[in-house]
Amino acid sequence: DAGVIQSPRHEVTEMGQEVTLRCKPISGHNSLFWYRQTMMRGLELLIYFNNNVPIDDSGMPEDRFSAKMPNASFSTLKIQPSEPRDSAVYFCASSWTSGRASNEQFFGPGTRLTVL
Amino acid sequence: SQQGEEDPQALSIQEGENATMNCSYKTSINNLQWYRQNSGRGLVHLILIRSNEREKHSGRLRVTLDTSKKSSSLLITASRAADTASYFCATVGILTGGGNKLTFGTGTQLKVEL
Numbered sequence: 001d002a003g004v005i006q007s008p009r010h011e012v013t014e015m016g017q018e019v020t021l022r023c024k025p026i027s028g029h030n031s032l033f034w035y036r037q038t039m040m041r042g043l044e045l046l047i048y049f050n051n052n053v054p055i056d057d058s059g060m061p062e063d064r065f066s067a068k069m070p071n072a073s074f075s076t077l078k079i080q081p082s083e084p085r086d087s088a089v090y091f092c093a094s095s096w097t098s099g100r101a102s103n104e105q106f107f108g109p110g111t112r113l114t115v116l
Numbered sequence: 117s118q119q120g121e122e123d124p125q126a127l128s129i130q131e132g133e134n135a136t137m138n139c140s141y142k143t144s145i146n147n148l149q150w151y152r153q154n155s156g157r158g159l160v161h162l163i164l165i166r167s168n169e170r171e172k173h174s175g176r177l178r179v180t181l182d183t184s185k186k187s188s189s190l191l192i193t194a195s196r197a198a199d200t201a202s203y204f205c206a207t208v209g210i211l212t213g214g215g216n217k218l219t220f221g222t223g224t225q226l227k228v229e230l
Contacts, residue, residue, distance in 0.1 A: 004158075033218075043159075043204065043220040056217060091158055104149060105218060107158035 004108035006092050012114045018080040021111045024073055025094030033105060034067055034077050035091040043091075049075065050097060082115045089113070122205060122224040130229055135192040137224040139205030140185075146208045148181055149218065150190050153202045162190075162203075195228045202226070 005024040013019055025032050033048040047057040049069045057067070064083070069075040079086055089112050093105040123138045141148070147166045151159040165172045165181045165188070172179045178191040192199055202225050206218040 042222050045217060045219070048217060093159075104161035104164060105159075107151075107160070109158050 004092055004094055004106055006090075006108035006111050008111060009109060010112045010114075012116065013082055014116050015083055016081045017115075018078065019082045019086075019113060019115075021077040021090050021092075021113070023075045023077070023092030023108060025075070025092070026106055027073065029094035029096050029106070030072070031095045031097045031105075032069060032075050033093040033095075034075070035093065036088045037091060037110075038088045046077070079113075082113075084115045087113055087115050122203070122221045124224060125222070126225045126227070128227045128229065129195055131195060131197055133195055133228075135195050135199070135226055135228070137190045137203050137205075137226070139188045139190070139221050141188075141205075141207045141221075142186065143207075143209060145183070148179075148188050149206045149208070150177075150179060150188075151204045151206060151220075153204065153223075155201075159204065192226075195226075197228050197230055200226060200228050 004026055007022045011019060031050050034046040035043055036046055037043045044059055046059045047067045048055055052069045052072055065079055067077045089110045091107050091110045093107045095103050095105045121140050127135055129135055145167055147164055149164045150162045152162050153159045163172060163174045163177055163179050165179050167183055170181055176193045181188045188205055202223045204223045205221045208218055
């Protein structure tokens with residue numbers, strides 16, 4: 001298995017532009033998570049999906065951020081319009097959740113976003 | 117907001133020494149997990165300890181959990197230069213609505229010198 005795949009690995013854009021980050025979870029996993037990591041705020045959970053349904057989006061900073069999971073093998077995180085303070089590394093992670101069991105999460109390599 | 121707080125924030129030791137990192141959290145948990153992150157890379161799961169367990173071992177790793185004190189420790193024995201990384205604890209709260217939401221601590225930066 002290739003693990004969690006994220007694209008692009010690096011993104012440099014100008015303020016006001018739309019940014020779309022992509023994630024392919026590990027096949028068979030039913031939970032998907034989007035995180036943001038910065039020096040100031042550490043690692044923050046933005047949103048997570050279970051069986052393609054958003055369960056908790058309380059970490060999404062504002063309406064400029066949106067996430068979708070149209071099927072079990074693909075998710076996107078979109079920022080529109082982007083701002084310099086959105087600069088961070090964005091991680092996608094997936095896991096298998098069964099009933100009330102919580103298991104390890106597998107992280108992708110991250111997308112380093114720089115908004116100028 | 118960060119649930120866990122790791123202590124120390126940074127740790128520098130010599131190869132062969134043991135490294136101990138501590139984590140404190142605030143609310144009741146289902147389990148606690150430790151992750152490792154090499155510079156510029158994603159996080160890698162190390163070990164999971166459930167709320168009804170007190171100690172767990174995996175290779176050179178030993179994790180303890182004290183739910184009465186809401187704290188956990190990660191011990192790496194006989195450290196190697198390759199252990200240099202940031203280490204995070206992550207708690208899983210009592211589940212509602214499905215899924216396994218992890219809340220990460222602030223991390224400990226470990227440097228193992230030759």
